[in-house]
Amino acid sequence: MKISIMYFSGSGNTKYIADRLKSKLEDIGFSVKANSIEEKISFNDDIDLIVIGGPIYAGNVPEKLIKWLLRNVPNTINKTKAIVYSTSAGLINANSVDSLASKLEKKGYEVIGKETYVMPKNFYFGKYKRNTEEEIEVMFTNVESQIDVLVKNIENNNIEKINNNNKSIVSKDILAEVFSIMAKFMGKSFSTSDMCNGCGLCAKQCPQNNIIIKNKVVKFKNKCMMCTRCIHSCPNNAIRYKKQQYPQYKIKSYIRVCLKTN
Known part of the structure; x- marks a missing residue:
């Protein structure tokens, strides 16, 4: 079976799911x-299963992913199977899988699975509190088990078509x-502190090309x-939101720790 996993990931949670799913299926x-x-990858016609995932922003995946799906995922007449997934800090407003599934069905795909993975917060400004280390470890452990179940069901062709809401x-x-x-x-509230050395990493990684650097001065456009990628990837933690510094979410450090326990 040939499988294509496509995703948008801000600070790494959705990418983590894609990478783990890929590894386990391989x-x-x-x-x-x-x-x-x-990466602007085009689809091949001989894909047996397409998997599309994204993070939850205010109850749905980012508009960027929705527009990408509508513009880049081709119609199919072969009822190609599809699975959609989202990563979210909780399940209450995780409605994006229904939105993705609906659009794929209109393009002729047979949506056989909808997955929502509870992952650590990367947006903890104001009233939103950062997860504790213990909570994060539990989340990664639960996610590994959830992925294992999905992989086993794919292997055994044990996923029944679902009725989408x-x-x-x-x-x-x-x-x-x-x-x-x-x-x-909201993005106009980003700024940099004197810890910024003008390395340009934030500008290179910004999915919206929203950051420009001139003479080592960082400016945020509109x-x-x-996605908060700039905050969490800055090597000096020099990016501020409303002039306040926030601890960074470094998913790679948790991956190393949590995978050792599985």
Whole structure:
């Protein structure tokens, strides 16, 4: 079976799921490719299963991922199977899988799975509190078990077609659109401290090309999507939100620790 995993990931949670799923599926003999939508990879016609994932921003995946799916995922007449997934700090507003599933079905895909993975917060400004180390370890452990179940079901062709909840899809997509507008204004609250050395990493990694650097001076434009990648990837933790410094979410350090315990 040939499998294509496509995703958008802000600070690494969604990428982590894609990479773990790819690794586990390859271990049992499947041919798997996992790519970010930022890589602008085109699909082959001989894909047996497509997996699409993204993070939850205000109850839906980012508008960037929705537009990418609509523009880049081709229609199929072969009822190609599909699985959608999201990563979220909780399950209450994790409605994005319904939105993704609905759009894939309209393109002719048979959506056979919808997965939501609870992952550590990377957005903990204001009232949003950062997860404790113990909470993070439990999340990674639970996610590993959840992925194992999905892989086993794919291996055994044991995933039954699901009836998708297509109600309120329009309102969910409006939420994504509204948040994308809000994010542009929220992004103007980013700045840098005197710890910034002008290395340019934030500008290179920004999925919206929202950051420009001139003479080692960092400026934030009006295209932010609030993925927070800039904050968490800065080597000096020099990026501020509303002039406040926040601890960084370094997913790679947790990956090393949590995988050792599994």
